[in-house]
Amino acid sequence: MIDIFVLLYISRILDMPPKKKELPIIDSDIKLIRKANELVEARYKFDIWETRVFAFMLTLIKHEDTDFREYQINAGDIVREFGLHDSGQVYDSIKSAGEKLLDKKVGIIRTLDDGRKEQFTTHLVASTATPEERGRGDYIKLSFHPALRPFLLELKERYLVYDIRNILSLSSIYSVRLFELLKQYQKIGKRKFRVDELKTLLSIEPNEYQLYGHFKGLIKRAEKDLLKHTDIYFTFEEDILKKKVVAITFNIFDNPNNQREKVGEKVKSKEVKALDASTEELERIYATVSNYVTKAKVKKWLKDLPIEQIEKGIAYTINYIKAGNTVNNIGGMLNTMVSTPNLYDKYEVTKTKVKKEAKKVQVNTALIEEKKAELQHIWQEYKIKEAELVQKLLSQNPTLRDDLVQRIQANNFYDPQKSLDENLQRDIIQGLKVSILSTMSKEYNTLTQYFNTKVKKTREELLALGYKE
Known part of the structure; x- marks a missing residue:
């Protein structure tokens, strides 16, 4: 087989x-595109031409640049890079895209020095310029908004680099x-x-x-x-x-x-050093273990071992210490753990299990509340339709009300010390009313059965989620 x-x-x-x-x-x-991870995951929406123009702008930033400048995009370059035709039409498109980018805002989740996160909103483009007269060599000039500097210049960690040919x-x-x-x-x-x-x-x-x-x-x-x-x-x-x-x-x-x-x-x-994420990984991993091993040691790990294995070994060591265990040589333990393939981390498993259980409880609680709200909605819908149907039946048969009242008052559960309206407020008399009307009207019986089925199904779903009545 x-x-x-x-x-x-x-x-x-x-x-x-x-x-x-x-x-x-x-x-x-x-032509490389570099952007901080926060900008990759930012909230913005481009059309395809805005995407192309912004991506091409990114390729014009040099790795060694320390400040923005005005970037010129020629229509012919866009035609050639993206394999397009008709440079005149392309120019109209990039000119329009530049103007729209000028009005675009981007929402970035950035991390503060104290570890807190905040929503940061800024414009993407600060200015655009186009030639006064159309002709040969049509172009558009754009400049990035200065607030984007931390996300596009002098990037040292947590950033993405790729060849623009991937998205052409x-x-x-x-x-x-x-x-x-x-x-x-x-x-x-x-x-x-x-x-x-x-x-x-x-x-x-x-x-x-x-x-x-x-x-x-x-x-x-x-x-x-x-x-x-x-x-x-x-x-x-x-x-x-x-x-x-x-x-x-x-x-x-x-x-x-x-x-x-x-x-x-x-x-x-x-x-293309930027393409090699090992620099970023080296700095990121070294920051977590710098008190115990040298940067050269971390560099050797990255050269010899899979990144996932290294991260698991570090996590195991940290979890082991957090669990109250004494380690005399943390650097030695780190080296042993990252060098161990297929490491079973019982501490991480326990932590993951606790998180999963907490998540399960959280999801269950949300689902229970959703079902309870659904049950309440069904009950309210029933009361409205039941009242409408009773009104309709009474208007069609004037003697129905007297017959219904006589049968309710003849029942052993009816309290003669209270008025009819007071009796009808009691659940047992309401149930009696429903039972009597169901025998007197096929339409009323059908309505009651329909809603009883909906209530029963929703209650069963609620109980299956662990809800205790």
Whole structure:
């Protein structure tokens, strides 16, 4: 029998487009986009032309730049880079995109020095300029808003770098955004989002893609786009709760059909260092263990060991100490743990289990409240429809009221010391009224049975969630 994983692998390979012949790279071909992770995950919505113009602006920033300048984009450059036609029409598009970018705001979640997070909103572009007269060499000049400096200049940690050629052929703004969000986690190989969280990151409005099937179509399109045009591709898995997709896990892979040819050492030493995230990883990991090991040791870990294994080893050591265990040589323990593959971290498992249980309780509580509200709504809807039907029956049969009152007053539960209205306030008399009317009117009986069924089903769902009456 063929192994299922072999079948999946064959299927994945068959789905890939034929390998394209790559032209040799020269220095001028390399146009890198660099942006802080906070900007990658910022809240903004571009159309495809705004996306192209902003991306091209980013490639004009040099790695060594310490301040913004006015950046010029020629229509011919956009035509050539994005494989477009009709430079006149392209110029109109980039001019319009520049003007719209001038009005665009971006919402960035930034971290303060004390660890707190805050929502920071700023314009993206500070100014635009275009030639007075149309003609040869049409261009547009733009300058970034100064508030973007921390997110685009002198980046030292937590930033994304990629070759613009990855997005040149993407015609969907959502494919571009999803590419960047997954590219951040390329080395980890996996990224999970709640559905509502992913919609927010993609700047999808509440009235857009309300049906999950439509939203899934957007993701499927991005899946095909990235496989065809970029240096990564993905598969995805859905987390389902109560028949509803609540989260999506993306599995991220290097795309062998679109790997960019390695650049020469000359370019690498100057520009493509940024492509190698090891500098970022070195600083990030060293910051967590700098009291116990040298930076050279961390560098050796990164050279010899998988990043996930290193992070697991560090987490294990920290959890072990937090659990109250005494360690005389923390540096030695760190080195041993990060060098241990397939490390089983019982402390992390316990912590994860507690978090999952807390999350489960939180989700259950929310679902219980939702069901209780649904039950209340059913009851209110019943009271309205029941009152309307009783009014209708009494108007059709004037003697019905007298018959109903006589039968209620003849019952042993009726309290003669109280008025009829006072008796009707009692649950037992209300139940008696419903029972009598159900025998006197088939329409009333049908209405009661319908709502009884809805109430019973909702109560069962409520009890299944652990609700105690």
